[in-house]
Amino acid sequence: xLTVVVFLPLAVGLVLLALPxxxxxxxxxxxxxxxxxxxxxxxxxxxxxYDPASGIxxxxxxxxxxTVSSGYHIGVDGLSLPLAAMTAGLFLACAIYSLREPKxxxxxxxxxxxxxxxxxxxxxSLDLILFFVFFDVSIVAMYFIIAxxxxxxxxxxxxxxxxYTFLGSLVLLLGxxxxxxxxxxxxxxxxxxxxxxxxxxxGPLAGLVLLALxxxxxxxxPTVPFHSWLPPxxxxxxxxxxxxxxxxxxxxxxxxFVRIVMPIMPDTWRQYALVIVVVGVVxxxxxxxxxxxxxxxxxxxxxxSVNHMGYVILAVGAxxxxxxxxxxxxxxxxxxxxxxxxxxxxxxxxxFLLTGVLYARGGTYDMAAYGGLARxxxxxxxxxxxxAFASLGLPGFSGFIAEFQIFTGSLDSAPVPTAIAVTGIxxxxxxFLLALQRVFLGSTRSPDGRGFLGxxxxxxxxxxxxxxxxxxxxxxxxxxLLDVIEPAARAVAELVAR
Amino acid sequence: xxxxNENVGVLLPExxxxxxxxxxxxxxxxxxxDRQWVVRLIAMAGCVAGLVAAIVDLTRPAQRVxxxxxxxxxxxxxxxxIVLLSILLTIGLSVDRVGGSxxxxxxxxxxxxxxxxxxxxxxxxxxxxxxxxxxxASIPLYALTGIACxxxxxxxxxxxxxxxxxxxxxMLVGVTLLFGVGRSTLYTDLxxxxxxxxxxxxxxxxxxxLAGLLFKIGAVPLHFxxxxxxxxxxxxxxxxxxxxxKIGGLLAIYRLLSTALxxxxxxxxxxxxxxxxxxMTLGNLAAFFQDDxxxxxxxxxxxxxxxxxxAVAAADRAVLALPALGFYLAAYAVTNLGAFAVVxxxxxxxxxxxxxxxxxxxxxxxLSLVICLLGLIGTPPTAVFIGKLTVFTxxxxxxxxxxxxxxxxxxxxxxxxxxRWIAPVFRRLTTAPAPDVLLPAGRWGAISAYTGAGASLLFxxxxxxxxAVLER
Numbered sequence: 001x002l003t004v005v006v007f008l009p010l011a012v013g014l015v016l017l018a019l020p021x022x023x024x025x026x027x028x029x030x031x032x033x034x035x036x037x038x039x040x041x042x043x044x045x046x047x048x049x050y051d052p053a054s055g056i057x058x059x060x061x062x063x064x065x066x067t068v069s070s071g072y073h074i075g076v077d078g079l080s081l082p083l084a085a086m087t088a089g090l091f092l093a094c095a096i097y098s099l100r101e102p103k104x105x106x107x108x109x110x111x112x113x114x115x116x117x118x119x120x121x122x123x124x125s126l127d128l129i130l131f132f133v134f135f136d137v138s139i140v141a142m143y144f145i146i147a148x149x150x151x152x153x154x155x156x157x158x159x160x161x162x163x164y165t166f167l168g169s170l171v172l173l174l175g176x177x178x179x180x181x182x183x184x185x186x187x188x189x190x191x192x193x194x195x196x197x198x199x200x201x202x203g204p205l206a207g208l209v210l211l212a213l214x215x216x217x218x219x220x221x222p223t224v225p226f227h228s229w230l231p232p233x234x235x236x237x238x239x240x241x242x243x244x245x246x247x248x249x250x251x252x253x254x255x256x257f258v259r260i261v262m263p264i265m266p267d268t269w270r271q272y273a274l275v276i277v278v279v280g281v282v283x284x285x286x287x288x289x290x291x292x293x294x295x296x297x298x299x300x301x302x303x304x305s306v307n308h309m310g311y312v313i314l315a316v317g318a319x320x321x322x323x324x325x326x327x328x329x330x331x332x333x334x335x336x337x338x339x340x341x342x343x344x345x346x347x348x349x350x351x352f353l354l355t356g357v358l359y360a361r362g363g364t365y366d367m368a369a370y371g372g373l374a375r376x377x378x379x380x381x382x383x384x385x386x387x388a389f390a391s392l393g394l395p396g397f398s399g400f401i402a403e404f405q406i407f408t409g410s411l412d413s414a415p416v417p418t419a420i421a422v423t424g425i426x427x428x429x430x431x432f433l434l435a436l437q438r439v440f441l442g443s444t445r446s447p448d449g450r451g452f453l454g455x456x457x458x459x460x461x462x463x464x465x466x467x468x469x470x471x472x473x474x475x476x477x478x479x480x481l482l483d484v485i486e487p488a489a490r491a492v493a494e495l496v497a498r
Numbered sequence: 499x500x501x502x503n504e505n506v507g508v509l510l511p512e513x514x515x516x517x518x519x520x521x522x523x524x525x526x527x528x529x530x531x532d533r534q535w536v537v538r539l540i541a542m543a544g545c546v547a548g549l550v551a552a553i554v555d556l557t558r559p560a561q562r563v564x565x566x567x568x569x570x571x572x573x574x575x576x577x578x579x580i581v582l583l584s585i586l587l588t589i590g591l592s593v594d595r596v597g598g599s600x601x602x603x604x605x606x607x608x609x610x611x612x613x614x615x616x617x618x619x620x621x622x623x624x625x626x627x628x629x630x631x632x633x634x635a636s637i638p639l640y641a642l643t644g645i646a647c648x649x650x651x652x653x654x655x656x657x658x659x660x661x662x663x664x665x666x667x668x669m670l671v672g673v674t675l676l677f678g679v680g681r682s683t684l685y686t687d688l689x690x691x692x693x694x695x696x697x698x699x700x701x702x703x704x705x706x707x708l709a710g711l712l713f714k715i716g717a718v719p720l721h722f723x724x725x726x727x728x729x730x731x732x733x734x735x736x737x738x739x740x741x742x743x744k745i746g747g748l749l750a751i752y753r754l755l756s757t758a759l760x761x762x763x764x765x766x767x768x769x770x771x772x773x774x775x776x777x778m779t780l781g782n783l784a785a786f787f788q789d790d791x792x793x794x795x796x797x798x799x800x801x802x803x804x805x806x807x808x809a810v811a812a813a814d815r816a817v818l819a820l821p822a823l824g825f826y827l828a829a830y831a832v833t834n835l836g837a838f839a840v841v842x843x844x845x846x847x848x849x850x851x852x853x854x855x856x857x858x859x860x861x862x863x864x865l866s867l868v869i870c871l872l873g874l875i876g877t878p879p880t881a882v883f884i885g886k887l888t889v890f891t892x893x894x895x896x897x898x899x900x901x902x903x904x905x906x907x908x909x910x911x912x913x914x915x916x917x918r919w920i921a922p923v924f925r926r927l928t929t930a931p932a933p934d935v936l937l938p939a940g941r942w943g944a945i946s947a948y949t950g951a952g953a954s955l956l957f958x959x960x961x962x963x964x965x966a967v968l969e970r
Binding site: 068107162170 | 818877903961
């Protein structure tokens with residue numbers, strides 16, 4: 001069942017590729033929307049049928065490369081199901097948003113469908129090689145999206161993105177190989193590796209493998225100091241590409257921590273947890289400070305991603321600081337981390353789509369070129385303000401719940417870093433308010449001087465608004481989500497404490 | 499198994515190749531110019547029959563034939579299948595260019611003989627047979643390189659021949675030396691005798707023998723002929739020369755080191771590891787700013803040899819070494835030939851810039867090119883990815899972690915020049931250039947390119963069964 005959900009988009013993509021050239025672009029776009037909607041419906045159906053207490057659901061395990069004991073092993077649990085649902089939702093939003101994409105539609109749609117499959121596949125894979133295959137293909141697909149449909153210095157940014165994240169992925173692969181060789185019998189299966197952590201108490205070797213895994217995932221996340229590929233990639237990518245890049249692909253890194261590193265290397269993780277916490281806090285503060293200094297709206301949002309991912313890193317690090325803290329706090333931290341991934345996906349996805357709206361009207365992201373848009377485009381202003389408040393963690397939105405859990409869960413074990421990280425919230429609040437003030441208030445200004453050309457269209461609204469509605473729903477009624485996440489988060493917290 | 503096993507039947511694939519070559523040559527001498535395609539059919543029939551025989555042979559246990567000088571095992575089986583498939587692909591991509599040309603018969607016959615030499619290299623378990631196989635794998639290629647009688651082609655043939663003669667003589671010296679201290683040319687005897695022989699003599703002999711084989715596979719420091727031959731010869735010949743000798747050569751090095759020299763005190767693993775490191779780095783660096791697609795491919799093949807040598811360096815110390823080598827060779831062969839097929843299909847596009855707007859003109863060919871180039875980088879789910887995965891694993895397992903790290907850095911660096919080729923493919927052109935450089939050569943080049951790209955993907959997805967066969 002899960003296989004169908006994962007590979008449906010790719011299958012449709014291949015069919016699209018094979019269809020004759022005469023097929024109108026309009027039809028292709030609508031097929032994309034339909035496929036994404038069906039896939040989202042399927043994920044929701046999976047969610048409804050999933051029992052959070054049962055551990056891994058919808059498991060499938062087929063031998064793929066028995067020589068290296070790697071299998072096609074997939075399944076969902078409380079960590080992956082919310083992320084898979086968020087992914088499916090975000091792709092539907094992007095499909096709707098891209099209904100006006102004019103350029104080389106077929107290739108664009110096929111690439112997005114490919115990305116859809118690999119993103120879902122990544123979250124549900126329970127085998128390191130399978131995980132890596134999806135991880136790497138996501139890089140290739142995103143490279144083509146940035147290079148082919150980006151603007152500005154797109155080709156250069158795409159190349160930098162490819163080289164940087166490809167390096168990360170190969171370093172990650174080295175780490176996987178280390179785990180494989182350390183395991184007895186050799187295996188790439190995540191479940192088996194989790195059951196028998198291969199490198200516990202192995203000293204420097206374990207440290208090296210952890211370093212490889214952490215660097216590989218940190219590049220993707222990205223955390224300071226591996227974040228420098230992110231701003232150019234974002235500012236030159238098309239809006240839907242940015243939304244997926246920030247909303248889904250960044251989660252691959254942080255998801256790797258909770259899915260792979262923490263359960264498989266608990267001992268080593270505990271040993272170096274403080275380093276992780278520090279990296280997280282530095283990312284939080286640094287991301288916020290640099291975002292504050294941006295004049296380019298899209299770059300600013302890109303840097304807030306570094307900031308938001310920093311909270312996740314802080315939480316997963318704090319969950320490894322076992323001494324002086326109860327299991328409940330660590331469970332809370334992991335739950336918060338997963339919540340933050342879901343919430344950030346929705347909010348940043350919406351924010352990037354909104355900047356896309358802005359770019360489509362004004363042709364620039366420079367905040368100084370705009371002013372008073374709240375009057376000229378009230379619906380746009382409303383959506384943007386809602387997304388900005390959600391992003392800065394206002395109660396009532398999902399971000400608040402996530403960050404609150406992260407801080408409460410981390411405070412016990414890492415009080416000072418957590419206190420420093422809280423300043424990140426203040427900085428983010430300041431920068432979003434500043435941006436709102438510059439772009440939406442004051443006298444009306446637009447790049448061409450003729451006033452702002454139109455408010456958000458129905459299509460754009462129907463792509464963006466549901467994402468924001470969802471963050472509000474999660475912010476007010478988080479129980480349905482927490483019920484799924486918490487058992488899995490508790491399992492992770494227990495695994496780390498082994 | 500006794501040394502008296504002289505069962506000719508186990509050599510059926512080799513014999514079929516010889517038969518096809520002889521039959522082709524005879525038929526070609528009597529056929530009129532416009533009906534030489536019959537020879538092509540004979541060659542292809544020989545390859546297909548050989549393939550069937552080789553696959554059937556895989557089900558049998560390993561055996562030594564002719565007084566133990568030739569070993570029929572999984573390694574040889576892999577070499578046979580990969581070489582025969584590669585010859586078929588090469589014939590496919592050459593039809594548009596070679597079909598109807600005055601040298602058609604000679605071309606196919608030389609392909610078959612060169613391929614036979616490659617297979618014999620992989621099976622040799624005796625130094626003298628190794629030398630004979632080396633010559634059989636080399637001489638047809640010298641002739642092929644110069645077959646077009648163009649200026650650059652002749653120059654390349656000359657250079658290739660001189661380098662080959664030099665390294666061949668060096669190899670003979672090495673064989674003499676090893677024979678002198680080991681009192682036998684059989685690997686199995688050498689394995690017993692060499693550990694007691696003077697270390698320096700063994701080391702020098704080994705290095706000298708390796709010289710010939712390193713020349714064959716185009717590894718540093720005997721790689722200078724590769725770019726000139728690949729650029730100077732016709733594209734089909736370039737594809738052949740850049741692919742097939744490596745299959746036999748690498749398996750020959752593997753067999754030599756893991757059989758004859760397994761117990762000597764010379765640290766050949768480190769030696770091969772260093773050669774691998776230098777080869778991949780140099781090949782990559784040299785490929786960086788090449789504008790001629792064939793030179794770029796030439797340097798890319800050098801760097802690929804570096805990765806392949808990693809498996810050889812891990813020989814005997816990692817269980818995965820042989821499956822990794824065999825799988826990577828198969829993956830490399832189809833992927834590389836796929837890329838060459840694209841070049842053969844667009845004979846007028848010589849520089850990277852000529853490939854501009856290819857995606858609109860030749861949609862499927864562009865897709866094949868992208869798959870093959872991404873495959874050479876080692877992106878999943880193509881076959882080379884699994885090859886790299888297993889090779890890296892074998893290297894780390896053999897304690898060569900530093901080499902794996904270097905290979906990772908090199909793989910990332912290689913992304914740059916492959917993307918330099920991929921990028922123009924998707925760049926739009928408003929006006930077509932006056933001489934149409936993207937004029938396709940015909941039908942067969944495209945079909946070969948699709949086959950190469952498809953096989954690359956298929957091997958990647960079906961890696962499990964393929965590796966399982968190699969593991970036996």
